[in-house]
Amino acid sequence: MERLIRHIEKSVVLTPEEKEIIATTFHSKKLAKKEILHSEGSVCQYNYFIAKGCFRLYLITENGKEQVIQLGLENWWISDYSSYTSGRSSKFYIQALESSEVHYINRSEQEALFEKIPALESYFRKNLERAYAASLTRIEYLFLLSGEERYLQFVGTYPEFAQRIPQYILASFLGISPEYVSEVRKKRS
Amino acid sequence: MERLIRHIEKSVVLTPEEKEIIATTFHSKKLAKKEILHSEGSVCQYNYFIAKGCFRLYLITENGKEQVIQLGLENWWISDYSSYTSGRSSKFYIQALESSEVHYINRSEQEALFEKIPALESYFRKNLERAYAASLTRIEYLFLLSGEERYLQFVGTYPEFAQRIPQYILASFLGISPEYVSEVRKKRS
DNA sequence: GAAAAAAATTAAGCTGGTTTAAGAAAGGCG
DNA sequence: CGCCTTTCTTAAACCAGCTTAATTTTTTTC
Known part of the structure; x- marks a missing residue:
């Protein structure tokens, strides 16, 4: 979990106790190359921090082709944000492109953690600002x-x-x- | 400022004192149709809440054409997030498409407000989650x-x-x- | 290290959407 | 209201990038 904590500490200050809470609250999972982390049809219940490896978020189009919507590597968060935040079922797959490791948390754990560690909500807010700005830049490039x-x-x-x-x-x-x-x-x- | 406060209260709970702080901290501006709110070349120092009217965020391409990157109407926030969060100079224009009104705040006022009113950081975090999810959906539509x-x-x-x-x-x-x-x-x- | 599977290349024909240019319609203002 | 500016339409020529399908190269598996 050190990589995640180091990433959080780039944005906000954490006490040793807070780090301990984070380390015990997040879950971890290792994935083999090509393994599926999340599948279409179910709610995406987790927000995943990529500690090692890389992932793609994609969907299967009407005519059976795969369309990659997002790529993520070390220190990025990946999730179907629409599904994760709304609780609606997801259209996407998330797949490891290499042997990988993620740390993850579900929605209610995350909200509870924000109550205990306000600095963590600040970290997520800043991270979302970056992600949103990056996503708008991507739209810009698609147009230009x-x-x-x-x-x-x-x-x-x-x-x-x-x-x-x-x-x-x-x-x-x-x-x-x-x-x-x-x-x-x-x-x- | 009631419209902004009502919008915040859809996401989080505010005390009367907190509402008062918000009402006195945000600035307001009315714009005529076609008036420019922010121009290319300068840092976008403000985050704007659209209380009335609608706006476009656009840029001028190499060959002199306008490309619209974003549209916003009542209850949306509009800003050049890249410039606003990084302090780097902006490539975009923001223009009122109708007679409009915005409430706005600068980066340091916003950060100071989060110290005083933690619920406000929570509101922005939730709002950014929505905006980011919407932006990914837009990318999806551009592809599909x-x-x-x-x-x-x-x-x-x-x-x-x-x-x-x-x-x-x-x-x-x-x-x-x-x-x-x-x-x-x-x-x- | 051979066989099978997955990924990348090549080439030809095709199409969704652009460009250009000119005219028509709608909207704003004195 | 009437003029001037802005917005929308029409049509023809054109092209970036797709599709299809066959071949080659690379990677995986046993």
């Missing part, structure tokens, strides 16, 4: 950049991450076909 | 729906809102050309 530009920009900005995940998953995340990624790569080499 | 489907879906879901704003602004928000909106409307009628 062509598929080719989005691919080149991603690979330029996160070269090591682009290596970690299969190309067809990155293509789907960027909203282009894997064939088109091949074309762009060929053109650029 | 065609331009035509996005237009029909928007008009079907928010018919009165679609009436309030010019068609070319809605087109830009949906990521399609105004000419194509005309085509879709013709086809459907």
Whole structure:
């Protein structure tokens, strides 16, 4: 749980007792590559902190294809926020793309923890501000950049991450076909 | 300020003293139709609660066109979150689309208010959860729906809102050309 | 380390939506 | 009301990126 506590301490101050409460309240789980953390059809009851590895959040479209909505790696939180906060059933899958480990908590545990440790609500508020701003930036890029530009920009900005995940998953995340990624790569080499 | 306080009280409980602090801390501003609330190039120092009217957040692209990134109406918060939270200068404009009124606060006032009124940080945390979930849903629609489907879906879901704003602004928000909106409307009628 | 499965490449044909340009309609203001 | 500006429509040519399908390369499994 040290990685999670270190991440929280980047935003807020915690007492030793508070760290102890956090360490005993969160649950942990290890996942093999390709293992599913959450499935479509059920409520997403947990908010997951990625301590190791990486994940994709995706759905199956009407015509049976997978569309990747989000990617997450170490120090990110991943969850179907719509389902997690509303209690409605989820349309998404969350899958480990590598051998991974998460620390997680459910909605009522989280709310109870905010009562005991107000600094933790502050951490989540700041984290949500970052996540929301990042999500708006992503919308901005979807509008402003062509598929080719989005691919080149991603690979330029996160070269090591682009290596970690299969190309067809990155293509789907960027909203282009894997064939088109091949074309762009060929053109650029 | 009643509208803002009523909105906060949908999420958390406030004492009369806390309401008083909120009413005296927030600032208010009225804007005429088309008036600019925030401009590109400066830091977006405020977080704005829309008490009346509606707004668009947009940028000017390299080739001089306007791209609408966000729309907001009564009871929404609008700001360039990236700039507001980081203090970096903003790429966006925020403009009133109707005669409007906002209540606003700056970053340090907001943080100071969270110290005095912890329930307010809870309100913002919950609000950010909603905003973040909505933003992910929007990304999902950008991937799953065609331009035509996005237009029909928007008009079907928010018919009165679609009436309030010019068609070319809605087109830009949906990521399609105004000419194509005309085509879709013709086809459907 | 061979066989099977998964992922990436190539190429050709196709389409959803853009661009451009001009005219029509609607809205705002003195 | 009448003029001027803003918004919306129409149509034709065009293209970025998709689809399909076959082949090659890489990875996984036993």
